[in-house]
Each structure stands twice: as C-alpha cells, then as structure tokens.
Amino acid sequence: MMRITAYADRLISDLDLLDWPEPIKIMQRNWIGRSEGAQVDFLALAAGGDDPREWFRRRESSGWPAAPESESVIRVFTTRPDTLYGATYMVLAPEHPLVSRIVPDAWPEGTPAAWKGQFPGRPEGDVPPRAMVDAYVRRAQAKSDVERQVETKEKTGVFTGAFAVNPVDEERIPIFVADYVLMGYGTGAIMAVPAHDLRDCEFALQFDLPIPPVVMPPEDWLREHVAAAVKERPEAASLDLADRRVLEALYGRACLPGEELGGIYSIREAFAEEGIAIHSEAIEGLPTSRAKRRITGWLDERGLAREAVNYRLRDWLFSRQRYWGEPFPIVYDDEGLPIALRPEDLPVELPEMEDYRPETTDDPDAPPRPPLARAREWAVVTIDGREHRRELNTMPNWAGSCWYYLRYLDPRNDRHLARPEVERYWMLTPKEGGAAPESYDPATCRIGGVDLYVGGAEHAVLHLLYARFWHKVLHDLGHVSTPEPFHRLFNQGYVQAAAYTDERGVYVEASEVEEKDGKYWSRGKEVRREFGKMGKSLKNAVTPDEICSTYGADTLRLYEMYMGPLDVSKPWNTRDIVGVFRFLQRLWRNLVDEDTGALKVTDEPASDDLRRALHKTIDGVRRDMEALGFNTAIAKLIELNNQLTSLDAVPREVAAALVKMLAPLAPHIAEELWSRLGEGAEATIAYESYPEADPSLLLEDSIEVPVMIKGKVRARIRVAADADAAAMERAALEQPRVRQQLEGATVRKVICVPGKMVNIVVG
C-alpha cells in the first residue's frame, strides 16, 4: 500500500501553484474528494437494554476516544452534523463488522413488515432477523459492480432489529443494513437524515421511515417544491401559497406527529443545501455553517463527536498479479520476513517465460499464484548461503510512468537516479529567468520541474496524480529539488476518425468500408458511421506511413500541426494534406530555381512593405509558438510565403528569417534550405536563434479603422496610428459616406476607441 492519502491535502493545495488546465485541476480535486465534517458516535442498544445515560456520563469524563471503546458504539462520518436532529435511522454497510454483532434473535415488537427486508431474492415468509440480514449480506457480496450499477434505482436493505441512541436528543432510532452505504468510504456507517440527503430520502420513502425536516430551505425552494406539491389539494384552497410564512409552516410541520396538516404536505424530496436549522434545540435558528460548528463543539465537549476530514481518494494498492510490471527487489526468508535486496543484487529483471498466465487451481481456498510463480528457478535466490523466496507480484501499471521523466535527465547513470547537479540543472527553474538557484526556494523558483508536459486528458486523475504523489515523496526524501513534477501541463486533443458499426452495434474494420450514395457499406452490408478517437478498439486506426512515403515527413508533421488547435480533438482528413504540401513546394520554388537549382535569393534589402510584413510575421509567429498555436503560426508563414511568389528574387533577410521560423515545424526542408542559403556551411540551423521582431517596424504610420453607424460598418477612414479620439471623430464626421449616411439624423454620441474604431450613435 502507498499512503497517498497522507499527501491528499498537499496534492490539493499545490494545484493552485501549477500552470495546468483548470478542468484537470477540478478533476483532481474531485478525485481526492476532500470533505470536512464530523465524526459522531452513536450507542447501539444491546438487546438487554443498556442504560444510555451511563454511557453518556462515561463519555463526558473520558472524552472522545481515538477508536470506539466497545462493539456497541457505531462511529459515523457526516458533512452535515447540523442535521443530527433529523437523523431518524442509521445504516451500516453490508461488510460492516458490527452487522453480525447487533442483530437480536427476534424482531422487536411492532416491527413494520416493510422493514423486514426489501431486496430481490429475499427469503419467503417471516424469517428471523439474523437469517434475513445474513441473506442480504451474502447477496450484496455476491453482486458485481455492474449489477450494483444497474440497480441504482431501487434502494434495498433490511432492518437489523437493533436500535441506536441519537446523541443530540437521545431518541431511539432503528439500524438498517443497506448496500447504498459503502464500506470503503468514511466509517462504513451513516446516520440517515432523509429530509436533507437524497439517498436517505429515497430509502426512507421505500421503507416508510419518517422524514422530519430540520433545515429550512430558502423561499425559492419552498415555492418550487412545497407550493407546487399542494396547490391542487382542496385543503390548500384557504391557504395563501404566495406567503413565505405559510410555505415555511407547511414545510416545518411536515411529518411531525399528529401535525401533518391533514396530510396536506409531506416531504418527498430532500433539501440538501444550506439553510436555517429548525426543530434542533441546541442550534435552533442558526444558518448551516454556524450550526455545524456549534453542534460539533457541543458534542465534542461531551466526548461524542469530533471535527473530521474525509477523502474519497484511497490508498494505492501497489501490487499486481501480472507478469508485465516491474518486479519488486524484495525477498522473503524462511520465516516469511521481507528483506530488501542488496544494491549488488540489483537490478531484478523479469525471467523469460513461455507462459504468462496465472496458475489456476480447483481449490477455492488455495492462495492465488501470480504468473511469476511459474518461474520456479527464478523465484528462489540464495543469499549468504541461505535460500530466499522472491516477491512474485509486480508493480502496477502507473509505477514506471511516475518517474520516467526523472530518469531521462541522466539516463546512462548506473549508480544514481540522476546526479544531483544534473537534476538541478534540468528541474530547477527560476520564476523570472536568470540563473538557477542552488536549491528550491518557493519565492524564486517554479514549483514544477518539467517545463511543459504534453499529454492526453485521459491521464487527468490516475497517472498525473500518482506521479505528483511519487515526486513529492522523492522531494521529501531529498532526491529531487522541486515539490511538483510538471509545471505546465497541456492536454492535446485526440485524432478522430470515422468508425463504423454493423447492425449488432459491433465495430467493423474502417478500412474495408465503402461509401455509396451517401450510405456506408462493409462486405455488402450497410453500416452506421460515427466519429471517435482513432485506435484499436474502434477499428479505425490509420498509419501515417503512406502519407509519409507520398508527401514526406515534413508534410505529415506540418499537417498534424495545421489541422487545428493542439488541445482540440479533430478528425483525420487526408484530403486536406495537399494544402501544406503545396506550401512547402511553393516555399522551395520561391527560394530555389526549379530548372537550374540556383538560389533565387538576393542580397538587396527588402522593400519597406515587405520588411514590415516580415517583422509582423515574426512577432505573430513568436506569440503563436509560445502559446503552442502551431496552426495559426503556420498560417502566418503561408501568408508571408504567398507574398514572396510575385518576386523575382527573395531578399536574403526575409528568406533566412522565414527558414528559421519554419525549422521547428518542418525541420528537414528547413535544414536543406539553410544549407543552400549558405549561411554557415558547417553549422546546422538547429543552433540558430529564433528571429526577433524589430518593434519599430511593427508600428504603422497610419491605420484604417471602421466607422460604424447604427451598429454596422458603413465606411472606413485612414488616420494616423496614434490619432486620439478627437482626431478620429473629426476624420470620421468629414468622411463623405459618413456625411451621406448621417443626413437628416441627429448624432447622439460618438464613441472613438483609438487605434480600433469609431461608432456613431444616431437617434
């Protein structure tokens, strides 16, 4: 087990310091699922009848115990301690250890028939509680996850026959077993507040349990639920349902003994939001957040509750019974004690095996035999003359991906993970440029080590959370300098392709599908088309080999970047590839004479306009590349290149810059052009620095701005680039078309945004 839960809070708080997409952060926060609330102890009444007063007194003097002191105490976790007065029953998960202990021999007198078990396969007749509970627990354990999901609609469960005491009002409440409570979360037991929890409400309706309200909802909710529920009833005719006080009275008196307003309103839908506490002596009238604190504090003083935090996140079972995984460097001696292998015995490598399947047996009680158990020789190691048995489980699938990026730092080092100076060089990044500091300092360093991590969103919660946890452990142990592994995360989209299903809904090989008359056919049968992530499961994968051999690697690469934004999924459509292929060819022809192979580059300076265009391109492309906007960067290069087609010879300053900008996108052709340009015959373009835009060339002397009248562009004016609002207004009102448009109209207002536009409001 890896105690990732011990890092839960840090895994949440450090998210704020990472440059990650917000949706991924949200998914991680939800996955960790931190919830604040309280643990509360309930005394289960023994069949003989313990005196609860005695227990309350003992608790008052002993205080809150770390674990319940006896088997008749049920500890629950709740995020809503303020609803304790509304707890009308309790539920234990079927796997809860107390279930078998609290069940009495016979049903208590007056047990409603509905409580004696509601679930498929319930034993017939009036079965005693123990047999009924056993039957329910066995059935719950036999249910697969899929079955549990299918049955989410109907709540099932059984009354255990036992009661507990509600610590706030000492009311006796029944204890049920139901599989809607999970053993794996919280304490595996809950207090049920049907008026203010959706699931408890469903269960209460099913089992005919009381649903007393203890939180007053806001007026909107009352109007939507209470007023709507009663307005058709004849009894409501005399009531003013628009009056908030009437609605509150209806809601507050629902289900109170003898006060159901003649059954006019009873709660059928839980209100699970915050409101004002009602029918709750110790916290009456308090808003939810204050009520929570008050009641928890009050119970804490009496040793009955304690503030608590719970996580949805589970600890990481770091072991699999599979062959393909990293073997553990652990052996066991004769007494079964685990021993770490000595460094000289490392690395442990997987044995060559013919058969990777786990060993099976007919004996249901036999221990499982993982695949490595078949490697009988490998499984035994002799150390200091004594035989040891190897650990036969392997590490789980995310183990390697948690640290591979660290190994890349110093891959040939066979003594360390990575040399500390190498690790610092790559992983420590100062926030504001400059030299890397000696050690991590949150004030000056980025929290994450890897500058940019590009990966699919499917890793949002597993790989990316485990890797963060692993890195933090290594950081705490002093092996890595930064607290986080990946500073900036970018989720690329999926490449999608058409996939086809036959009449059974089964995917057919996409490459065998033909289109005819707008319909799709595979082997003579019509198939249905859909779009999905390209891959094996949808049988729609296309290898890029053919494109690569037809158009070359540069075109393939460029096309993949040009298809659209990196983070968006997009269909693979080979029809569009010729576009970028033509671009590369046109670029080549602009710089090299096709017939002679001679360079068409001149040392003459570029014209003013061309130079401006170049620097505008450099500026735009730089920004696009920074934002990973490869598609728009390429569009700008195409635009510049298109301007060169009409020239007899391309000025060297333009050619060189264009080729440099192209290099990261289409490296082969850029390298070839670079060598032809003769800019340093020995060097590769890879060592050139990226072109820089001259800011003075980005400013135009004059600009054209639109003039809008009645929200439409009616004319354009040319003004100095730095013209102020007054100058723009003057120029706009003088423009002939504007004057024509304004004839007979009154100008109410003129809005001028310098450098952008003029908007004339007429009335």
Place this chain on the structure above:
RNA sequence: GCCAGAGUGGCGGAAUCGGCAGACGCGCCAGAUUCAAAAUCUGGUGAGCAUCACGCUCGUGAGGGUUCGAGUCCCUCCUCUGGCACCA
C-alpha cells in the same frame, strides 16, 4: 444523475482585452499557361435581395438579457464529446 469541454461557410478552422465575423488551408467556380491534361500561376467563393461595380438585409446551436457595440459577458434551453458513478 453529477462534473468538465465544445457547437462559427460545403469541410478543417481563424478572430490576443467586448471593437471590421469567416485569417489560412481544403473543396468549388472562372481565367492564364498547354496540342491536351496534370502541375503551376491569377482572380472569385457565408446566405438572401438589388436599379447584380452604388448598396441593403440576415448570419457564429435556440431563445432572452447587459452594452454605443456580443462569436466573445450573464440567464434559460438543445445537441455532441470526454470523465465519474449512491463518497454520507
């Protein structure tokens, strides 16, 4: 059901802060070149109306709102994609 993301021409997509919707590419149409074709080059290409070179109206999934001005901000709804599944 819950969480997240996305809906823009025939297609992929562009639009940095609320300021000219449709950059760039594909496709399509026309022209040049050619004996012809491919390739290449030039021009055009959201829809409708028009006294088809002035111009007008509509238009970013639907409906409302804020604003001088909305693809962009707010509310309601629809569709699609991905993730989660009774988490007390």
